[in-house]
Amino acid sequence: MCCKDEVFLKGEEIMSLIEAENISKDYKGGEVNVRALKGVSFKIEPASFVSFIGPSGSGKTTLLNLIGCLDKPTGGKLTIADTDVLGLQRKESASFRGQHIGFIFQDFNLIPVLTVYENIEYPLLMVRNTPAGERKRRVETLLEAVGMLEQKDKYPDQISGGQKQRVAVARALVTNPELILADEPTANLDSKTAYTVIELMKNMRDERNTTFIFSTHDPKIVGEAEIIYTLADGELTGRQVKGGENNG
Amino acid sequence: MGNIFKIAIRNLLRYKRRTLLTTSLITIGVVFVLVFISISGSFKSMMISQITDSMLGDLQIHRRGYVASIDNLPLNLNIGAQDHKIVETLLKQEIEVEAYSPRIKFGGLFSNFAETTNIRLNGVYPEQEFKTVPLLPSRVKEGRKTLNKGEIWVPELLARGMSIKIGDPIVIVATNKDGSVNGKQFSVVGILESATGPGGRDGYIHLEDAMETLRMAEKEISEVAVRVKNFNQVNAVTQKLENTLVKKVNPKGQPVFEVHSWEKLSPFFNIARMIEVMTFFIKLMLIAVVLISIMNVMIMAVYERIREIGTIAAIGTLPGKILSMFIVEGFCLGAIGVIVGNLIGLIIIFIINLAGIKFDFGMQKDLVLSPTIAPHDLLTTSIIVILVSVMASLQPAFKASRMEPIKALRHV
Numbered sequence: 252m253c254c255k256d257e258v259f260l261k262g263e264e265i266m267s268l269i270e271a272e273n274i275s276k277d278y279k280g281g282e283v284n285v286r287a288l289k290g291v292s293f294k295i296e297p298a299s300f301v302s303f304i305g306p307s308g309s310g311k312t313t314l315l316n317l318i319g320c321l322d323k324p325t326g327g328k329l330t331i332a333d334t335d336v337l338g339l340q341r342k343e344s345a346s347f348r349g350q351h352i353g354f355i356f357q358d359f360n361l362i363p364v365l366t367v368y369e370n371i372e373y374p375l376l377m378v379r380n381t382p383a384g385e386r387k388r389r390v391e392t393l394l395e396a397v398g399m400l401e402q403k404d405k406y407p408d409q410i411s412g413g414q415k416q417r418v419a420v421a422r423a424l425v426t427n428p429e430l431i432l433a434d435e436p437t438a439n440l441d442s443k444t445a446y447t448v449i450e451l452m453k454n455m456r457d458e459r460n461t462t463f464i465f466s467t468h469d470p471k472i473v474g475e476a477e478i479i480y481t482l483a484d485g486e487l488t489g490r491q492v493k494g495g496e497n498n499g
Numbered sequence: 500m501g502n503i504f505k506i507a508i509r510n511l512l513r514y515k516r517r518t519l520l521t522t523s524l525i526t527i528g529v530v531f532v533l534v535f536i537s538i539s540g541s542f543k544s545m546m547i548s549q550i551t552d553s554m555l556g557d558l559q560i561h562r563r564g565y566v567a568s569i570d571n572l573p574l575n576l577n578i579g580a581q582d583h584k585i586v587e588t589l590l591k592q593e594i595e596v597e598a599y600s601p602r603i604k605f606g607g608l609f610s611n612f613a614e615t616t617n618i619r620l621n622g623v624y625p626e627q628e629f630k631t632v633p634l635l636p637s638r639v640k641e642g643r644k645t646l647n648k649g650e651i652w653v654p655e656l657l658a659r660g661m662s663i664k665i666g667d668p669i670v671i672v673a674t675n676k677d678g679s680v681n682g683k684q685f686s687v688v689g690i691l692e693s694a695t696g697p698g699g700r701d702g703y704i705h706l707e708d709a710m711e712t713l714r715m716a717e718k719e720i721s722e723v724a725v726r727v728k729n730f731n732q733v734n735a736v737t738q739k740l741e742n743t744l745v746k747k748v749n750p751k752g753q754p755v756f757e758v759h760s761w762e763k764l765s766p767f768f769n770i771a772r773m774i775e776v777m778t779f780f781i782k783l784m785l786i787a788v789v790l791i792s793i794m795n796v797m798i799m800a801v802y803e804r805i806r807e808i809g810t811i812a813a814i815g816t817l818p819g820k821i822l823s824m825f826i827v828e829g830f831c832l833g834a835i836g837v838i839v840g841n842l843i844g845l846i847i848i849f850i851i852n853l854a855g856i857k858f859d860f861g862m863q864k865d866l867v868l869s870p871t872i873a874p875h876d877l878l879t880t881s882i883i884v885i886l887v888s889v890m891a892s893l894q895p896a897f898k899a900s901r902m903e904p905i906k907a908l909r910h911v
Contacts, residue, residue: 316905319813321813321903321904321905321908322905341818342817342818345812345815345816345817345818346815346817347815348813348814348815349814349815349816349817350815352815354810354813354814356810356908358806360806360807360809360810360908362506362807362810362811363513363807364506364509364510364512364513365506365509373811373814374814374815376502377502377811377816377820378814378815378816378817422814
């Protein structure tokens with residue numbers, strides 16, 4: 252993680268991984284214009300464990316999609332890893348995601364025709380073109396870290412929901428991205444499994460300095476998050492830092 | 500690329516029944532086309548070889564204007580001795596020519612001393628004629644397969660109608676180009692099976708007997724039949740000979756000779772063309788089958804995997820790679836159909852050859868069907884199917900690669 256430090260340290264000051272300035276997002280629903288985000292601004296530093304919370308329709312998923320370069324804001328400025336992501340074209344966006352961002356989905360979204368091993372290997376193979384030896388080393392390290400080494404040859408339909416999400420976490424981490432976005436990652440898991448997965452993600456953050464950003468309703472994640480942003484009606488209404496300053 | 504193939508194959512195996520149905524459809528199409536091409540090709544080549552190897556020759560050289568009046572067998576349009584030498588010299592020099600045979604063709608009266616009828620006769624040098632049309636002796640149903648001076652091969656229908664038997668004496672009476680009539684006695688040494696096409700019901704005598712019957716002071720040839728070494732080169736050789744012979748002009752400045760390949764002389768060329776047209780339409784049907792079935796499967800595949808496409812796109816898979824994933828899937832469907840279809844097709848062709856199926860063509864009976872498939876036909880059919888498979892996958896693959904990940908991920 253030395254390189255990451257080099258990238259984000261300018262002198263003594265720690266650079267932000269994400270800088271959002273006055274982000275807005277409008278959706279057109281027939282004749283009606285729906286404003287999903289209204290001038291949201293925030294900064295997130297590397298190796299943070301951040302959660303965006305709020306009721307349904309508050310704009311959490313929209314915000315995560317914008318940070319994940321899956322969508323573009325209607326207005327504002329968004330910089331991720333020193334890159335103005337609003338200027339990226341379709342292909343550049345895909346490439347940027349592949350280089351800098353990992354995704355964990357609510358429904359796990361594993362590729363059903365690939366084994367656990369192959370699912371984790373996929374981003375290295377199809378996105379990063381990592382050499383075979385390096386791929387094997389990284390995948391096996393992560394399989395062990397998420398406790399799925401013995402299940403590596405199973406297909407997604409042969410493992411439980413908790414195991415699927417562990418595989419999804421490993422897949423998101425395998426490329427060593429600076430940022431992992433997780434949209435309701437525990438929504439389909441029981442309490443015990445959810446805690447295990449959260450614990451796993453936190454350990455990974457500690458080990459790899461990866462920034463985790465969640466959108467969630469789940470109090471378990473909220474309880475574990477170090478920075479909590481609250482959204483309501485597309486506006487950022489609060490920022491809570493565990494053991495630190497609270498705004499809102 | 501290997502990984503894209505691996506994912507494509509696994510996705511195909513994921514929907515086993517659908518894959519099986521689609522590949523079966525392609526397989527059946529390929530088998531049908533191969534068997535049709537091989538059988539029709541066998542029929543066509545048998546038909547052509549029956550015409551060229553037992554009567555016509557691969558190409559013929561005439562005096563200009565002869566072919567237009569060929570039904571009358573005009574003696575006044577024969578090639579004179581000097582011109583015949585020019586033709587012979589040319590044919591001897593041409594390395595693509597395997598053999599040639601000069602013929603005097605004329606019509607006359609055929610009499611068995613009890614009845615008289617019309618007959619068309621070919622005066623030939625038997626040795627040269629057999630080299631030029633090697634199947635001719637095989638048409639001798641009864642009697643001797645050699646022909647000497649003073650002997651005649653009589654067409655089967657005429658022999659049957661007039662109760663002619665081997666060894667019978669007959670008389671041929673003919674009028675020469677000056678209008679004088681002459682007769683000559685022959686001994687029947689062979690009954691000739693009729694063949695379909697022009698000249699298929701002609702009798703044969705020695706060329707010198709023909710000259711004697713027609714009271715020719717010097718050799719006047721009606722036509723020179725030519726056999727080429729490579730049948731596929733017939734048209735090229737015809738053109739080459741024509742280009743040379745066209746230089747020989749009469750006092751009016753018109754070419755003395757005309758050169759025609761078998762295609763121009765036999766109406767059966769149209770049947771051969773018809774077979775080719777039918778083969779083309781059969782291939783067109785195969786293309787339609789492959790196009791529709793693969794397009795259908797690939798559209799379904801894209802529709803069913805929208806969320807998966809969204810996931811891999813979100814992870815950072817480039818649009819080009821997503822495009823190639825689906826194209827490879829279509830390619831694999833086509834390739835599997837082609838491989839299995841080729842194998843089954845070849846086995847069926849082998850079985851047909853083993854079975855020795857017989858058929859009749861015109862007057863020829865019991866011709867054995869011996870279908871073969873040329874490697875280039877196999878290759879062409881395979882390439883067509885695979886290309887069409889890829890083309891059929893393009894639209895769905897393009898759609899998948901252009902999909903917005905955010906919309907795809909929201910798809911239920």
